[in-house]
Amino acid sequence: MNKNSIFTLVFFLIFTLVSAQGNSWTLTKCMEIALQNNIEIKIRQLEIKKTEKSQNSVLNRMLPSxxxxxxxxxxxxxxxxxxxxxxxxxxxxxxxxxxxxxxxxxDFSAFANAQKDKINIALAKADVEVIENEYKLQILESFYQVLYIQELLKIQKEQLKQAYFNLDRITKEVAIGSKPQSDLYDMQLSFSTEEIRNQETEQLYAIKKTELFQLMNAIDVKTDEVVLEPYLKEVTKDFDTELFNPKIKLAELNYQNSLKSIRLEKASNYPxxxxxxxxxxxxxxxxxxxxxxxxxxxxxxxxxxxxxxxxxxxxPVFNGFRNNKKISASKIAGDKAKLTIEKEKQQLDKQVVLEEQNKRNYLQLQNKLVEKEKYAKASLATTQAKFISGKVEAIVYSSVKNQSLSADFELLKNSLQLQYIDLKINLLTRNQL
Incomplete structure (x- = not known):
């Protein structure tokens, strides 16, 4: 079974389990609600409208007063x-x-100012895109944190059921004298440990879900009834070579704006x-x-x-060299803006390289986890047969059962981590899932 088939099978099983439950939320739904509720984005959108209303075309600037x-x-x-x-x-x-x-x-200043007005509108829009991109990255990280814990809780509940079954069985066997009292103590300790761990995970799950919906500003949602769905859509990988990172776009627009500022200062020297x-x-x-x-x-x-x-x-004949100083200062600001573009590109490249390295690490680990899951299931099958025939103790069978469930979760978590990295890289480089 190849890697893609394993991913598909794992996510299909998760989807089947989640669909059988109540109030399910997908990653796409979470991001849509979050973007609708974010106050900062609404403020920046009003800023776009304000900038558009403040724009004056060349014709408007040339109209007589x-x-x-x-x-x-x-x-x-x-x-x-x-x-x-x-x-x-x-x-x-x-x-x-x-x-x-x-x-x-x-009037050359009118032309320069009209061009700066257009750049200012594009800058306001790019600023919103930067905020949205950073916000979506936060939602993505928070969503997968909750998803990890949600799947871990399912594993632990299965472990708790197995621990209760073993405790009940040993209790009955001790009562009829076929098992020593020490076996009961072992099972009681095992059950108590599983119970505490399950409760801690439930508490962490509730906190992380609350944090996610607080981040989305969806305070009217009953988070205890919410179940997250894995992102089942195929992650897009075939993109154009051109990057579309909002921070780089904003830096490029700032550079263009600095060039327009130079033209505006030079226009003061023209008749x-x-x-x-x-x-x-x-x-x-x-x-x-x-x-x-x-x-x-x-x-x-x-x-x-x-x-x-x-x-x-x-x-203009002489202005005390004031315009020349302003032009020189604008050129320096332009050089600074140009370097900012390179800085943003370098930071993005470094971040993507790290994420790609993490992805390769998880892909290498995936094959090992597949093997581990296969061995754990084989071990569980043989141990279960021995347990039924009375050749192994319940505590041994419980331990092997837990190992098999843990192997399932490790494989599932690794698969989710791979998907999370793919989605994160897409948001960083293309601003979309």
């Missing part, structure tokens, strides 16, 4: 008569109105061509000369209006 101003003022004493532009000793009421519009026709339009008018009235021959409000607004249209070219 239009401002309308209105003011009313009073001049007392010696002042300027707006009608003659001469100084008079009088009190004047002024109403001034302005309409100004300005737009930049050529800006803008166009403007202005419209103004005013109304005046001499307060002391109430009966003076003053034109009406609307007539004055019409007579006093003026307009101006023009273009302005602003060419």
């Amino acid at each position: 239009i401002n309308l101003y209105g003011e009313q003022g009073y001049n007392f004493g010696s002042t300027i008569d707006p009608s003659t532009n001469g100084r008079v000793s009088s009190n004047i009421q002024n109403n001034n109105f302005y309409l100004n519009a300005r737009t930049n026709l050529i 800006v061509l803008s166009a403007y339009y202005g419209y103004s008018t005013f109304y005046y009235k001499n307060i002391k000369q109430a009966n003076a021959n003053t034109d009406s409000f609307f007539n004055q607004l019409e007579d006093n209006k003026s307009q101006q249209v023009g273009m302005q070219l602003s060419v």
Whole structure:
């Protein structure tokens, strides 16, 4: 029987046992619920929406800014008569109105800022992917910790049943005098040890399940009724050669953002061509000369209006070398961001190498465990026959039975560990199971 057949058989047996029970949870279900309930992810998703709303396209940045101003003022004493532009000793009421519009026709900063806005949106999304990936790795580890203990508990319950059976049998044999009292003491000690170990495992199982569902923020689930299902789906292994690790993606986007920052700082050294339009008018009235021959409000607004249209070219000549310093600092930040990419790739490579080494170790151990399970079952078969015929003591048969059950669990745990490593590598390198 080859390795894949053994894995398939083992997981099929587990699935059959689990399906017969009540509230079952798969790894995929746990991750889906966890991602839905995670508050930090929800906060980062709102940050994405905020960044998207804050984005300004190049066209939006080039739209004219239009401002309308209105003011009313009073001049007392010696002042300027707006009608003659001469100084008079009088009190004047002024109403001034302005309409100004300005737009930049050529502005390199607008292009650089628009590109940075797009990068900022991608950065916000990549930040969410990093958090989700780290969170899924935590869920994966916690899930398999519970799964290990769940399967161990099944083995120990079988051992406890066997210990109780042997204790009951020896008790009856001692009562009729066919066995010495010392055999009963041995069986009582064995049963007590199994009972304590089973209770400790049950307590640890309850704690680890609670920790898993607390990690998922699923506090309304009755964890004592939950049974975990092994991940029965075939682990995908045929991927494209391109990595898709969220941390590397985030580092690459930070590097691109630093390059855009350099362009933005350089744009401050480039000329800006803008166009403007202005419209103004005013109304005046001499307060002391109430009966003076003053034109009406609307007539004055019409007579006093003026307009101006023009273009302005602003060419930076000298700014105290401040822009050059900012450009140099941005270049250093870019080099730092580039090194961060290499750092993340190195860390990922090291982690994957270790996981691959662990996988090879478990694969080598798998064959040994298969042999051990075969020998344990053969030993159990012969010992059981001897026990039935009275050739071996119950304590010996109980020990061989426990060894066989332990061999089953070791093989099962090793198989689960192999699957856990495959899933972990997939999450690290592809961000998917």
